[in-house]
Amino acid sequence: MDRRVEKSKNAIMEALIELMKEKDFDKITVNEIAELANVNRGTIYLHFEDKFDLLNYCIKTHLDQLFKQCTLGDDTSQSSPKSGMLQICNYLKQNIYFYQLLLKKRGTPAFRDQLLHRIQEMLQEQLNKSGIYQDTNNEILIQFISSATVGVLEWWIINSMPSSADETVDQLWELFEKIQVVGS
Amino acid sequence: MDRRVEKSKNAIMEALIELMKEKDFDKITVNEIAELANVNRGTIYLHFEDKFDLLNYCIKTHLDQLFKQCTLGDDTSQSSPKSGMLQICNYLKQNIYFYQLLLKKRGTPAFRDQLLHRIQEMLQEQLNKSGIYQDTNNEILIQFISSATVGVLEWWIINSMPSSADETVDQLWELFEKIQVVGS
C-alpha cells in the first residue's frame, strides 16, 4: 500500500478515536475528523464511504491487531485454546481505554458484533481441529459459547476488569468444562 | 503552505533530530532519515538541497520558534530586554535536550552561528530603540555583547543549566550594567 494512504488512514482513524473520547459518535462531524487528522475532508471520502464505514474500519483494524497478536504465539509450545483466550484478555487489558470506549459509548454495537463474529470464527476453527462434538449441532454450540464468551468479555471490559486475566479465563474455562466443550 | 509539505518537512526534521541522538551527524544517511520519517527518499530532495541544508533548516525552525515565543510577550507589560532574555532562557530550559544535542555534538557549529546571528539582530533592534550608545561604534559593541551572551548561554546549556534561569540572567545583567550597556 502506498505510504500516503497508510498515513492518511491512520491519521483519520486516530482522529476519530480521539474525538470519541470527548463526544458521542453521531455528534462528531466529518469536518472535525479531517481537521484533527490534519487531512483534507475529501481525503476521508477517498478512503471511506462515510463516518460509519470509518468506524467499522477502525474496529476491524483493532480487532485484526488483537487476533493477529494472539495467534502469533501459535508457533510456541503453548497454543491451546485456553492460552489463546488468556492472550486475548491480556491484550484487551493493555488497550482497555480503547475497548471500554467502544463498548460503553452507545452507537457502537458494531464493535460487539464484530467481536462476536471473530470469536465465532475462532471457535469454528478450534472445533474443526479438535474434532470433538462432531455429532451435535455445531451451529448452536458455537452460538452458545461465543455469546457467552463475548458477554463475559463485555462485562469484564466495561467494569474495568475487576478480576485478573488469569482468574477470569480460569473461571470461564471451568464453565466450559462443565459443558464438556473442552477436556476436563 | 500545503498541508503535505508541512507534514513531510516536519517528519523529516524530526527524523533527523531523532537520529542525531544516536549517531554523529555525518554518519547519518539520507536513506535512514527517509526511512524513519516514513517518507520517500526523493521527497527529502524535493525540499532540501542535502543533509546540511536540512540541518540548517532544522536549526532555523527551532530558533524561529524560540524567538517567536519570546517576542510574543511584547504586548504584555513586561517587554524589557532583560525579561526577553529571561524568556529565552526559560524556553531553552524547556527544550534543553534538543539544544544540548546541537551544542554538544560536533559537526553543528551551524547552530552556534545562527544563534549568535539572532542575538545580534535582537541587540541591534534593542539599541536602535533605546538610542543609547549612539556615539560609539555599534558594530563592536554588538559583537562584544552578543559573543559574550552566546558564550554564557552555550556554557549554561552544555553544563545542563547548573544555575537557574533567573540567577543566570541576573548575573548576566550585572555585567551588562558594569559595561553600562543597560541602565544600572
Next chain:
DNA sequence: GTGCATTTGTTTGATAATCAACAAAACACA
C-alpha cells in the same frame, strides 16, 4: 412550517509525494 446555517458527498484542476530506475560519487577493503 419558513428561512438560515451547517453538514454532507462529489467534483474540479493543480500540486505534492510516490515508486522505480539510473548514473555518478564516495566508500570499504582486499
Next chain:
DNA sequence: TGTGTTTTGTTGATTATCAAACAAATGCAC
C-alpha cells in the same frame, strides 16, 4: 590500486492529496 558496495542526487511516470467550489441534505431557531 582495483573492485564491489553503498550512498547520493536526479529523473519520469503515476497516484494521492490538496484547496475550492458546488448542490443536496440535514438540523435548528423562530
